[in-house]
Amino acid sequence: AALNGPTSVVIAGDEDAAVSIAASFGAQGRKTKRLTVSHAFHSPLMDPMLEAFRKVAESLTYEAPKIPVVSNLTGTIAPAAEIATAGFWVRHVREAVRFLDGMRAMEAQGVTTYLELGPDGVLSALGQECLAGESEHVALVPVLRSGRPEAETLTTALATLHTRGTAPDWAAYYAGTGAERVELPTYAFQREHYWLDAGTAYGDVSSVGLGSADHPLLGAAVSLADAEGFLFTGRLALDTHPWLADHAVMGTVLLPGTAFVELAVRAGEQAGCDLVEELTLEAPLILPERGGVRLQIAVGAPDDTGRRTLALHSRPDEAGDDEPWVRHATGALAAGGAEGSFDLSAWPPAGAERIDTDGLYEGLADAGFGYGPVFQGLRAAWRGDGEVYAEVALPEDTDPGAALFGVHPALLDAVLHTIGLSDLTENPGQGGLPFSWTGVRVHSVGADTVRVRLSPAGNGTVSLQLADVTGAPVASVDRLALRTVSPDQLTAPGGASDALFTVDWTPIPATSEQVSPDRWAVVGSEVPGLGTLGGEIAAYADLGALAEAVAAGTALPERVVVSLTGDSAAPEGPGAANQARPAFEDTPEGR
Structure with a gap:
């Protein structure tokens, strides 16, 4: 009577014969069940009613279907003209139901979503067993389920169809409810799980009388009451700023010199100074494996010309009040930084020669500069007319992203890696760390990809010009000087002996010539x-x-x-x- 699945068959006909067949299967260990039905449908016992049923069927009006129909009468797609005849439906009463063949015919047509219209989900369960291929991307959706609210199961079925690419008539579904269509975001949902990252948790600093610094490397900012200066504070640690672990020198994690520049830019922004006139790094800021360091940035009152002094200090978490702070950098901030007038829209520059960058980071690692993925941003480099050009980008998953910085420290640090590929400095090819910055200006913020032009600036220094992918200015540096570093200079913070750079007096011999006081x-x-x-x-x-x-x-x-x-x-x-x-x-x- 029916082929409902690979292991599910229905037998109908004379009762004695059907019972005998069932007993034979039972003796073989097969499970059998007598169905509670009024007649032996789909068997010869239906023959006496076929003519009467035909007369009823012929009294109906038929239309050809608008979509293909897989018939359980044949287990294949039924011809449209045949479906619109009374004889087709008479055969349905008499002949076997080929449900298994019908399901596999739809599977062969590429169907992956099946909707069951009926009082329960019986056919959905049978259909799952009929499919011969992979079923993980297949959905069998019953509209109604026994014992469950109809509104709930119907809505669930429609929602499932919608998520699988079917377009339900939502206007008809919501008719009379007052529901209205609203616009969704213009981008596609990413379908990725997202765990909220608490990041650097400074809490509500306003509750203790401070202002938020709104910067990934800082926690609080406050203007001083008895002076026209500012004080910025924060805490840096590898557990709260894990991306900094990608900047290791001689096996020691250092705060990048470019991060000092970013901090100076942020301090200048609040103080009304858009130019980091000068910034000299005096000692490295070492980030310990456990714990962290407290950070202070002091901005002095403006002098007669509007210039402000800048000093950056740190002290370990566990340090007591009697332990001195380590000064890492000093500098000066000023107002009136010129707008960027350079243009790098022609890219790469005409006539520039491509520089091979393969193996760059492997070579730097051998020299003791362990740059992790976040700091490996150099994508391409060229040389021409005594200058070097480069293309630098942050990895797509960099967190925190470029939008939270003036110029992301990892992006600017990767710009400096180009210097090692050139002869712009006195020691080409040798790794070095930033020592002094002069004339730093940020023209636009948030760039995650930049074009760079590096030029000699005299006395072993270089100038930098950074532009976005359209060639518009992002940042510029008038002069940058690098210094080499050795492992014995990278010891734990705590005193002057830890300084990366120290003052050394060089004696100058007195002249033996007669000095004339005439002028x-x-x-x-x-x-x-x-x-x-x-x-x-x-x-x-x-x-x-x-x-x-x-x-x-x-x-x-x-x-x-x-x-x-x-x-x-x-x-x-x-x-x-x-x-x-x-x-x-x-x-x-x-x-």
């Missing part, structure tokens, strides 16, 4: 001892008098001697010599 000038009272040199030495009451004499045509003196002994006519204090400079620098000879 000397004295400001203030006569300086004891000058008379022994002989000659006429011009004297001026104060700096103003010297400036007037130079403006009137007096030859610019080769040396100016200023008394620091307290004469009221002369400036006092250790800065007196610097105060004398403007008196003659603003002249044609001085310039």
Whole structure:
């Protein structure tokens, strides 16, 4: 009567014969069950009613189906003209149901979504057994389920069809409910699980009287009450900033020199200074394997020209109040940084020669520079006309991303890797760390891919110009100097011996030539001892008098001697010599 599956067959007909066949299967260990039905459908016992059924079927009006129909009468796609006849449906009463063949016919047609219209999910269960191929991407969806609310099962079925590419008539479904269509985001859902990363948890710093710094490397920012300065604080650790572990030098994780630049840029932004005039790194900031370091950035009050001093210090988490802070960098911030006027839209530059970058990071690793994936951003490089060009990008999954920084430290650090491929510095090919930055400007923020032009800037320094993928300016550096580093310079923080760079006095031998005082000038009272040199030495009451004499045509003196002994006519204090400079620098000879 029916082939319902590979192991499910229904037998119908004379009761004695059917019972005998069932007993034979039972003796073979097969499971059998007598169905509770009123008639032996799909068997010869239906013959007496076929003519009466035909008359009823012929009284109906038929239309050809608009979609293909797989018939359980044949187990194949039924011809449209045949379905629209009474004889087709009479055969359905008499002949066997070939459900197994019908399911496999649909499977062969590429069907992967099956909707069961009926009082329960019996056919969905049978259909699952009929499929011969992989079933993990197949869905069999019953519209109704026994014992469950109809509205729930119907809605679930429609939702399942919708998620599998079918387009239900939602207007008809929601008719009369007042529901309205709303716009979804313009991007496709990624279908990825997302665990919220707490990141650097500083909490609500406003509850303790501080302002949020809104920066991945900082926690709080506050303007000082008794001065026109600012103080920024934060905490750095590998558990809260794991991406920094990708910047290891000689086996020690260091805060990149480019991160100091980013911190200076952020501090300058809040202080109204868009130019990092200078930034000198004095000691490395080592990130320990366990625990972290506390960070302070102090920005001083503006001087007469609007310049502000900058100092960055750190101290380990476990340090007591009596333990000194380590100063890592000092610098100056200023306002009025020029807009970027360069253009790198023509890319790569015409006539530039491609530089082979294969094996770059392997070579740097052998030299002790262990750059992880986040810092391996150099994609391509070229050289031409004494300059070097590069294309640098952050990995797609970099977290935190470029949008949270002025210029992402890992991106800017990867820019510097190009220097090792060139002869722009005194030691080409040797790895080095940033030592001093001059004239750093950020023109636009958030770039994750940049084009770079590196040019010699004199005295072993280089200048940098960074642009986005359209060639528009992102950042520029007037001069950058690098210094080599050795393992003994990378010890745990705690004192001056840890400094990466130290001051070394170099003796200059005294000249044996006779010094003539003819082009000397004295400001203030006569300086004891000058008379022994002989000659006429011009004297001026104060700096103003010297400036007037130079403006009137007096030859610019080769040396100016200023008394620091307290004469009221002369400036006092250790800065007196610097105060004398403007008196003659603003002249044609001085310039």
